[in-house]
Amino acid sequence: MKVAVIGTGYVGTTTSIAFASQGYKVIGIDNDEEKIKRLNQSKLPFYEEGLDGILQKYILDGTLSFTSNLEESMEQCDILFVTVGTPASQDGSADLSSVIEVARQIGSVMKDYKVIVIKSTVPIGTGAKLKNIIQSELKKRQLDISFDLVSNPEFLRQGKALHDAVYPERIVIGCETDKAREIMEEFYKNVKSKLLFTTVRDAEMIKYASNAFLATKISFINELARICEKTETNIVQVAKGMGMDSRINPQFLQAGLGFGGSCFPKDTKALLALASEKETPMNILKAVLHVNQTQTDWFMEKVKKTLNSLSGKRIAILGLTFKPQTDDIREAPSLKIINYLIKHKAHMAAYDPQGTENVKKIYPDIRYATTPLEAMAGADAVLIVTEWKEIIDIDWKNAKRVLSQPIVFDGRNALDSAIMSKLGYYYMGVGILKS
Numbered sequence: 317m318k319v320a321v322i323g324t325g326y327v328g329t330t331t332s333i334a335f336a337s338q339g340y341k342v343i344g345i346d347n348d349e350e351k352i353k354r355l356n357q358s359k360l361p362f363y364e365e366g367l368d369g370i371l372q373k374y375i376l377d378g379t380l381s382f383t384s385n386l387e388e389s390m391e392q393c394d395i396l397f398v399t400v401g402t403p404a405s406q407d408g409s410a411d412l413s414s415v416i417e418v419a420r421q422i423g424s425v426m427k428d429y430k431v432i433v434i435k436s437t438v439p440i441g442t443g444a445k446l447k448n449i450i451q452s453e454l455k456k457r458q459l460d461i462s463f464d465l466v467s468n469p470e471f472l473r474q475g476k477a478l479h480d481a482v483y484p485e486r487i488v489i490g491c492e493t494d495k496a497r498e499i500m501e502e503f504y505k506n507v508k509s510k511l512l513f514t515t516v517r518d519a520e521m522i523k524y525a526s527n528a529f530l531a532t533k534i535s536f537i538n539e540l541a542r543i544c545e546k547t548e549t550n551i552v553q554v555a556k557g558m559g560m561d562s563r564i565n566p567q568f569l570q571a572g573l574g575f576g577g578s579c580f581p582k583d584t585k586a587l588l589a590l591a592s593e594k595e596t597p598m599n600i601l602k603a604v605l606h607v608n609q610t611q612t613d614w615f616m617e618k619v620k621k622t623l624n625s626l627s628g629k630r631i632a633i634l635g636l637t638f639k640p641q642t643d644d645i646r647e648a649p650s651l652k653i654i655n656y657l658i659k660h661k662a663h664m665a666a667y668d669p670q671g672t673e674n675v676k677k678i679y680p681d682i683r684y685a686t687t688p689l690e691a692m693a694g695a696d697a698v699l700i701v702t703e704w705k706e707i708i709d710i711d712w713k714n715a716k717r718v719l720s721q722p723i724v725f726d727g728r729n730a731l732d733s734a735i736m737s738k739l740g741y742y743y744m745g746v747g748i749l750k751s
């Protein structure tokens with residue numbers, strides 16, 4: 317079976333590599349010519365540890381190739397996976413212009429039966445809409461070609477993309493015909509995973525519902541962290557005790573600075589926009605977003621109160637990306653924190669192993685350091701914003717010497733408060749007693 321993947325962004329490139337590793341011949345297609353040129357030179361358009369070597373291997377052995385020519389690629393493939401972006405529009409709803417454009421292009425060049433698989437995260441009803449667009453393009457060409465439209469949402473996590481794509485916990489397939497079901501079953505036959513066949517609409521909803529639920533767990537624990545601080549209880553212990561109940565489970569109960577990234581913020585907003593369009597309010601989800609939007613301010617108010625004022629203070633920011641193991645800064649809490657510090661006239665120096673260049677484009681005028689210690693030199697306080705291992709592993713005993721004051725605000729509860737206190741730090745996390 318030959319495979320084409322339309323859109324060679326984060327999901328498209330990582331799933332193309334995963335499909336190649338499963339023995340398929342894969343063509344990655346993108347309308348960004350520069351990206352295609354670089355991919356063919358084995359250069360990834362994003363940071364993902366260890367992936368460039370694997371990409372190079374599959375390019376060199378001819379398993380994987382990249383092009384901007386959709387028509388030619390379609391003739392050579394049986395299944396087309398669509399992984400183009402669906403970013404948030406001004407009103408929060410999903411911007412479907414790229415998936416619609418791809419559907420038009422497919423309909424205008426398709427010559428025989430294909431299975432068109434939507435991996436992009438799209439609102440309920442989009443699959444049916446895309447099917448209509450393809451049909452009307454075929455009609456314009458006076459062709460009566462059959463095709464199947466399948467929804468196969470992607471659940472991979474950034475930083476762990478290849479692992480998640482090769483060993484998915486579950487595969488959800490929404491399809492409408494036995495033929496499409498058989499082809500999808502055959503395609504995934506070597507992947508050991510739970511498989512759920514359902515309708516296209518259900519599959520579309522499963523993706524939004526999953527992200528909304530995980531986001532809900534995070535906002536729940538973050539709101540609980542606020543009350544823990546007022547009741548002299550420790551959110552880390554509370555989450556641990558809660559998570560020991562298998563019905564609750566310990567994942568996504570890490571209190572912190574709120575969720576960021578390219579998915580949770582936009583997907584929760586898109587589901588809310590859909591709910592509003594359907595005149596069915598989702599009050600819990602609204603609160604989830606509200607807690608998330610206020611979490612960094614809540615944290616920064618504590619920083620300001622502890623330091624009396626931020627004006628003229630030197631602050632070291634450790635970590636800029638929305639989570640470790642990525643260079644992605646979309647919706648990263650660090651951006652709100654930098655903005656807060658600028659507004660309160662603090663001086664800052666920021667360090668991140670991978671995200672600096674991306675943040676520089678938004679905030680060119682703040683100081684960036686090339687090591688954590690350089691950022692910490694002379695600082696009145698340190699803010700841990702992303703829990704990179706390199707940041708957790710700082711030699712905190714010796715690092716104290718470069719600081720002006722030994723104060724650490726840990727936005728990820730990444731360090732041990734008792735150890736930090738023993739080392740002589742004034743240490744404050746999220747939802748834990750200060751030490």
Ligand SMILES: NC(=O)c1ccc[n+]([C@@H]2O[C@H](COP(=O)([O-])OP(=O)(O)OC[C@H]3O[C@@H](n4cnc5c(N)ncnc54)[C@H](O)[C@@H]3O)[C@@H](O)[C@H]2O)c1
Pocket residue numbers: 322323324325326327328345346347348351399400401402414417418435436437438470471472473474578579
């Ligand atoms: N990033 C993640 O971790 C993740 C995980 C699961 C699902 N998703 C979903 O997958 C989709 C893609 O996300 P992403 O992060 O890979 O996006 P991205 O922005 O990194 O990549 C999208 C790619 O599509 C290309 N593109 C746009 N229009 C095109 C067209 N007409 N023809 C060919 N290529 C075109 C762009 O040039 C870009 O390379 C989104 O719907 C997202 O919600 C993302």
Ligand SMILES: O=c1ccn([C@@H]2O[C@H](COP(=O)(O)OP(=O)(O)O[C@H]3O[C@H](CO)[C@@H](O)[C@H](O)[C@H]3O)[C@@H](O)[C@H]2O)c(=O)[nH]1
Pocket residue numbers: 437470471472473474475527530534567568569570571572573574575576577578579580638639
């Ligand atoms: O207990 C937790 C877990 C996560 N986060 C934050 O939540 C955000 C998202 O984290 P994560 O889910 O690990 O990252 P993503 O790569 O955005 O992956 C999510 O979004 C993808 C895109 O839809 C889905 O495919 C994945 O299943 C889903 O986990 C990050 O800012 C994390 O810091 C917390 O604050 N506390």
